[in-house]
Amino acid sequence: MSRQVWRTEAGGHGIDRKQPVSFSFNQFRLEGYAGDTVASALLANGVRLVGRSFKYHRPRGILGIGSEEPNAILHIGEGARREPNTRATVQELYQDLVASSQNHWPSLKFDLGAAVGLAGALFPAGFYYKTFITSPKRWLWYEKHIRRMAGLGEPPTEADPDHYEHRNAHCDLLIAGGGPTGLAAALAAGAAGAKVILVEENPALGGQMLLAPQQVDGMSGQDWAEQARAQLDAMPNVQVLTRTSVAGVYEHDLFTLVERLGDHLAEPEAHQPRQRFWRVRASDAIFATGAIERPIAFANNDRPGVMLLSAVRGYLERYGILAGKTAVLFANNDSVYAAARELAAAGMRVEAIVDSRPFVSEAAALAKADKLHVLTGHGVTAARGMREVHGADVAPIDANGRLKGVTKTLPCDLIAVSGGWNPAVHLHAQSRGRMAFRDDLAAFVPDTDGAAYTSAGAVTGAYDLAECLQQGFAAGNAAAKALGLDSTAPTLPTATGDTVGEAPVLWAVQAPKGARCFVDFQNDVTTKDVGLAHRENYVSVEHLKRYTTLGMGTDQGKTSNVAGLAMMAAKRGQPIPAVGTTTFRPPYTPFTFNAMVGGHTGEIGNSVRRTAAHDWHAANGGVFTDAAGWARPMYYETEGLTPQQRIDEEVLAVRKSVGVVDVSTLGKLDIQGPDAAEFLDRVYTNRFSTLKVGRGRYGVMLREDGRVYDDGVTMRLADDHFHMTTTTNHSGSMFQHLEYLLQVVWPDLRVFVTPVTEQWFTAAISGPNARALLADLAPAVDVSNEALPMMGMAEGLVAGIPARIFRLSFSGEIAYEINVDADYGLALWNGILSAGAAHDLKVYGTEAMGTLRIEKGHFTHAEADGRITPDDLGLGGMVTKGKDCIGKRSLSLPDLVAPGRKQLVGFIAAEGERIPVGAQIAALDDLDAVQEALGHTTSQAYSATLGRHIALGLMKDGRNMHGRKLYALSPVLGERAAVEVVSPHFYDPEGGRQRG
Amino acid sequence: MMLIPCPWCGPRDETEFVYGEAALERPADPHALSDQEWTDYLYFRDNPKGEHTERWFHRAGCHHWFTVERNTVTHVISAAYPPGKAEKS
Known part of the structure; x- marks a missing residue:
């Protein structure tokens, strides 16, 4: 009854055959087992075509078995829980999981976008730049079509129903990677008493030991890993985090981890976060991050059915799946021979072992003796088939992959490729470690010289299991000793695994003319694109990356980067290390913004300050605006009145009877001490030492560069006690500014400043x-x-x-x-x-307050925008002579006294005309004309008091311009008004009313 | 995220602090300086690849300003001390 046609009769230690799990892919109902990933469950059902490629919409299948997967990225989940770009090779299966493919239209099997691929050479690297970005208008037209054609998954449109959290932790030793090396390191350091956090991205510990049959101390690798896990769990000083990735390495021993607690479930359990973002400060770290198998490029090497050899082995070993019926295995190393025997034993027909090496290794000789079909000195030149492989073209090749003889086609539905391994040096590189190039492996490995942390195992190029275990124990012991712990090395287990042997590098096999050989599957970058970039002189690897998009996908080129730069090096005729690598940046694998944000959403992420009367404002129609984090009512909604009518009423109440406004948000500082008055004299442009007790004075403060910083009234409560008010905007920074002056510049002044705004x-x-x-x-x-x-x-x-x-x-x-x-x-x-x-009291809000102050010509930060001096505002007289203050020296700098500076003026609109927001002042009433901007408006309002629209603004030589009839124009809004330049003091310029 | 050793509170996460700027001494009498000297003080800053002496404010902590010697490449902080103490000129 099971449709799991590719599942073997028995085997697969990662799955539980007693627990069938039903799921859907593109609305087809399928069945897998508990323990499957989406990728293994799809393969079990013989499903290979899982997506369309980014640019050419080519059919794509599953390439790998882990987080390196470039092709098999799917939508997982539905509705608000739909997660795009999820790697099928990482996503664990759960009951009723809904998966769907991405980037195809109208359907996966028949995709119109694939016409792009058929159009062949039309879409080389740099195509968009060359073709479309000829003019902004044309680009705007093309862009929406390109966006639909090229791309990955679609994000959900609803809010995320799950919650996320952050956690901070400290440890002695962080170990990244729970394969044999990481386990050995954790056992050694843990036994010595070190506080260890061991991080493994997969649900189970064991790494490569789970993906190929290996023996440690007479047990299977998997059993040994389980035993190690039990030992570690028994150590209270060791914490093991599975389903967790080390995302980044930062300065001062900070490591970020992302723990996926709910991704393997339909939804997280109650009270459980879906993902947890860790910030770990670790005294030391061991990177046991392993190595990633690399493909060899050949024509149509992206067809579904072309897979990494280690993945094919892994699907059999862990999931009991034969990823094809008839296989051609293609490799440059001895791992292919062990793989061939495993696959054949499980019932796969191994059509041929294509060994690119010109010599016959010991393993090859043994295989030949056992009548396996071994072709040494050969390469796969092309995959046959469209939506699925149905053959492999094989030919004799030389060491550089060039054809040396006749091509023949072998029937197969699977081509498994191994081109060696790339050590996963990402974390070492992030920690500013340098790279060393190993010619024998054709791979970058961590340079131990100057390394901040230890790398151990396959990441150092040690691909042999026994050597990994040995390096892990040694690294764990060394770390424990460095912590001053007494560490005696545990007995090294004996291990047997397969050998890799000599692996002379082969990046690509010569392709027939016109064929595509993919380097970066996810971003559809071919060997030709690398050549094109070189011909067009993009020879730096960083330029190569950006021009071709090589390595810029969600997989960050884990299977492709090194091949790309090796090809560039060959074009340049230089050794690979001379070309170098692109920068490795966090995160190692993609993670969600939600994990990054954690609980800092809504008001926790953007806290709102509320005054004591907030609830009254809210209950009485207050319409709030944000002012330096405070919620302030702009006006109070009133039935039957438009907002402007209500604001007019509020303004007129103040002018005719009385209004009340909540101004709690103004910054308030309590300033005390014998030198408080002297201090204020030094920070305000005007004098406060002469102020009588019980009186206040308006003051202006400058920045050191002479521009107006802030203003407000300070009251003298006692000889040595002042109450300072600041603008709402600077209520926080003012305290910091004054403390700087008191602690750093004038530490001799005896003054205490206490913020008392709240x-x-x-x-x-x-x-x-x-x-x-x-x-x-x-x-x-x-x-x-x-x-x-x-x-x-x-x-x-x-x-x-x-x-x-x-x-x-x-x-x-x-x-x-x-x-x-x-x-x-x-x-x-x-x-x-x-x-x-x-x-006849009325409450009023910030809109009416703003109108009232514009009518009076009082400036705010709209006018004092950081470029404006006191004189520009007409406040030159407030800079008291005979004393110094912060910023005063700058007021005599040539540019600040030069004629022609912009000065504060008022603008009054012609009857019935409305001054646009952010208008430029010009001489011609023409929105389209190219003309000189004589000034600009900074604040505008309808003045119910004057019955006109008015504005404040800054105008070149403005004080001499009063009476000029000009135009306020906003080409952006398409609005204009005729205005007259006037004094900024529109209302009661003598100020008699406020003194009355 | 750096771990900044506040001279009063000990090592704390960078998020508790506000960066001030390069640790320069404010001229005692700005008016004694030429326009050139004053604008040099106002605007011109070294941007070293390496050791940098700078001021930080412990905003979410003790409200103290202090001086930090930090390597701008590696972020290694070699010293942190109250203003006025052992300052480089």
Whole structure:
């Protein structure tokens, strides 16, 4: 009943034949076993065609068996849990898993995009650059079509239902890789008492021992790995993390890991994160990351049915699968002979062993003696078949892969290839380790000289099992000794595995004219593309990579990079190490953004600061905006009014009766100490040492380069005690700035600065009725103009709450800022509102506040944009002579006193016209004309007070331009307005109202 | 992510700190400097491949500014100390 046609009768220690698991691929219902990956389950069912390639839409199958897989990348899951670009060779099977192929239209078997592939030479490397990016407009038209043609999977559109977490950990020794080497290292270091974290990307420990029959201490490799796991689990100082990858190596011994807790399940278990991102500080590390088998390029080497030899062996050993009925095995090393015997014993017909080496090795001779069909000095020149291999062209070749004789076609449905191995040097490279090139292996290995961490096992080029175990034990012991632990080496197990023998490198076999030999499967880069890049002078490997996209896929060229740069080296006539490698960057394998983000989503990722009256604002129509992380009401939605009508009402309330606004977000700093006044003199352009106790002063601060940094009012509470306010934007940076000056520049000043922004709740009441309202609220406080004048302060009960009252004005009306302990903020707010009913009080938000200040010509950071001096703002008089301050030296620099600087002006629009946001000021009323920008607007508003649209802005020589009739133009918005340049003080320029 | 040894709090993750800038001494009397000397102080910075002396602020910690000697290539921090102490000029 089982349709698992390619499954062997028995065997496969990674699967549980008693537990069938049903899943679907492109809506076909299939069955595998518990322990399968999606790739092994597909192969078990004889499914080979699993995707279409990135650029040419060529049919593609499964190449490998692990995280190096370039071809078999699928959508896994449905709806919000659909994960694109998932490697089928890594994804574990679970009941009712839904898998679908990517990048084809309309169907996998019949893909119109494959016409691109048939169009052959039309799409060489650099094609997009050369053909489409001729003009921006043409590119915009082409781009959407190209985007649909080329690409990988589609991300889900719904929010991720799972959660993710971060974890920090420390250890003595981090071991990357749980194969024989990593296990041996962990056993040695663990036994010595080192705190070890062992990381393995697969669900089971054992590495290559699980993928080919091997013997350790008389047990199978798999049994030995299980025994080692049991021993490690018994050590409280050792933590084993499976389904976990070391993603990156960073400075100061930081390693990032990604642990996949829920990816092998339909959904994570309750209260379990799907993935966990680890940040591990490890005193030392051992990279036992193994090696990745590399293919040999030949014509049509991407056809489904062309696989890595080690993968074919692994599918048989671990999953009980014969990945074909009739195989041609093609290799440059002796591992092919052991493989041939295993496959033949399991029932596969081995049509031929094609050994590229010109000599007959001992293993080859034995195979010949056993009547296996061995062809030494031969190569596979081409795969036959379209959606599936049905033959292999085989011919005699020389050491460089050039044809030396007649080609014959052997019937087969599987071509298994081994071109040697590339050590997985990625983590060593990330840790700034240098590379050494081993000519005998034609591979880069970690250079031990200057290496920050130890590499051991196959990553060093040790492909022999016994040597891996020996290196692992030695590395584990050495690490333990370096930690000062007493370590006696455990007894080295005896091991037998297959031998690789001499493996003279062969990157590609000469292809028939017009055929494609793929180097990078995922990005459809061929040997020809490498040649083209060389001809066009992209000779650096970094340029080769970017021009051809070699190694830029989600697999980062694990099976292709070294071949690509070897081919480039051959073209340049240089040795491979002279060409070098591209930079290895984290992560080793792709992981989700969600793991990176962890729990930092929503408000935890972007925290919102709320004032004490926030809930009132929210309940009363407040429409919020973000201001330096604070949620501030812009205005209060009112039934029957448009937002602008409501803002107008709020503005007019302040001008005609009284308004109240929550200004708790202003930065507040408590400054105390014998030298506090001197300190303020040095940071403000104007003087504060002359300020009387109980009075405040408006001050401007500069950056050291003379540009306006911040402004605000500082009150003197006592001789040695000040209360400073800053803009909302600089409430955080101001503290850091002042601390810098006190700790680094003037450590002799005896001053303490304490940020108290959150400790106070502040409401500003302003308008002609503000004094009467305050009198009602604070009956015990003398609020007369004599007792509490402009820039004066008082202390007393307001609405029954102890308060500091500062009389200052941003709106230009009589105004008081009432400060209370933030815990009493809502009580004060409600108190003001109840008392306000008798005074025609209205609440207002930041929009009305902005309009009021524009009417008064007060600047904000929109005007003081980091390029603007006090004089530019018309505040040159605030720079007190006879004392120095931060930034004052810069004010006399030539550029800051040169004529023609932009100065603050006002613009008033013609009746009924609206000044566009971000407008340029120009002489001609023409949005399309090329003309000089005379200035620009910085803030604009409709002034209900004046019945006109007004704006502040900066204009070259602006103070001499008052009265000019010009135009505010926004070609971006397609809007314009006729404006007159005026003083920025639109309303009550003498300031009589606020002093009254 | 670096591990920065705050002289007051000990080694802490980089995310707790804010980078200031190169550890330069502010001229005692800026007005005694020529325009050229002052703008050199304002704008011109060495960008060494190697040892760099710089200031960091422990924002999510003790609120102290301090000086760090760091290799810009390897990130190895060879010293960290309070301002004014053992500073290179």
